[in-house]
Amino acid sequence: MSIPVNPPSGFRDYPPEACARREFAIRAISEVYRSFGFQAIATSAVEDLAVLTGKGGGENEKLIFKILKRGEKLDEARAAGGELADLGLRFDLTLPLSRFYAKHQSLLPHPFKAFHIGPVWRAERAQKGRYREFYQCDADIIGSESPLCEVEVISAILTAFKRLGFEDVDVHLNDRGLVYAALEQAGVPEDKRGAACVALDKLDKAPRETVLAELTELAGKTAVDALQKTLMSGAENHADYEKADAARYSQLRWISQTLAQAGWSRVRVNPSLMRGLDYYTGPVFEFRHAKLSGSLGGGGRYDKLSEKFGGPAVPACGGSIGFERLLLLLEESGVAAKISGPEFCVLVFDESLREKSLALAARLRQAGKSVDLYPGTGKLKAQFKYADAKGAAVALIIGPDEAAAGAVKAKNLKTGDERMTAVEELLRSEPQSA
């Protein structure tokens, strides 16, 4: 049987150009997060299953890639017909952050502003923009109840989008507490409220009649009539919605107005925004772009999540950039990934001059120049082709004549100009790019 060369469905390889585009976006996002005072953290890809389950991860908990127990423990579990797995791959960055905080909080500033960029894994059906391995770029503030956290997190994410050329990102805002208050007020029984949220979440994707029918079956016509004036009232008319919980509503207004004053005018309260995860407790938000059907990112307040990890019950708020969708937008808008080539590529004339070539590369590198060295010997034509493919600005060769004269031949790969030069001159030269 031949071994497949494609990665498994939903997983991808990244050739140099794709990698360059990803690195470019990650660098821009990191720089923006840092400029807002968020500090980088990293956590392990693999977590104890106890960290990933029963913590409000909602549907995502069903998508965990589990890792089998190993050795004797696996044999014992098999014999006992018990759980065969004990570890799993993280499916988001929020649960790992909460665990991280429970462990490290005494050493961290308070409140703690963290950013966390890395891959997460979900065993879902792969399609365009939906993968089984994808990156998230999170910014979180732990330890403050202030709505300034929402303003900071949303501003940081919008600034990152802007830095990458997307100013036309809409922000939808809602509040979980306000949603539950409206459901209670409408007379939706407590045990049906979760399912009602799932049905309401479909308003953006399914016809209104379908959602109405589902809700009527769930909670009855009177409740649905009430919901039409609140959670289903559309993005503009909030008179009844506001009454469900005036304090929470006025906080949402404050967040959107404060962001508008700071120049972010595309933020609005949307009563039907649900966001899937059960761990949210207050304001929730989602970033959307006209060219994408799904969201470009999202987040919200998840107070008390750290309590589930044995830590104190601390308030927390965070947002996540859907990195893969952002990359789709970058690709579509033709942002070319520029692979920055080395300034010099040192070619190897023949085996007798190998050491001299290596010494030249080492000397230039020591002086801080970026230098590729052709890793072999062979026809110079093939070596020039290599230098070109690597995007080098200048090819350097020490042939017998140059070696005898203690000099170097430099060929500008853009203009084709060739000249003999001294190493000292190369060291003094201004950096050149291809």
Ligand code: AMP
């Ligand atoms: P969530 O943790 O489910 O709230 O997702 C946060 C962001 O990650 C979403 O806004 C999506 O843009 C992105 N996302 C979620 N699932 C996937 C996936 N399977 N592939 C790529 N991006 C995803």
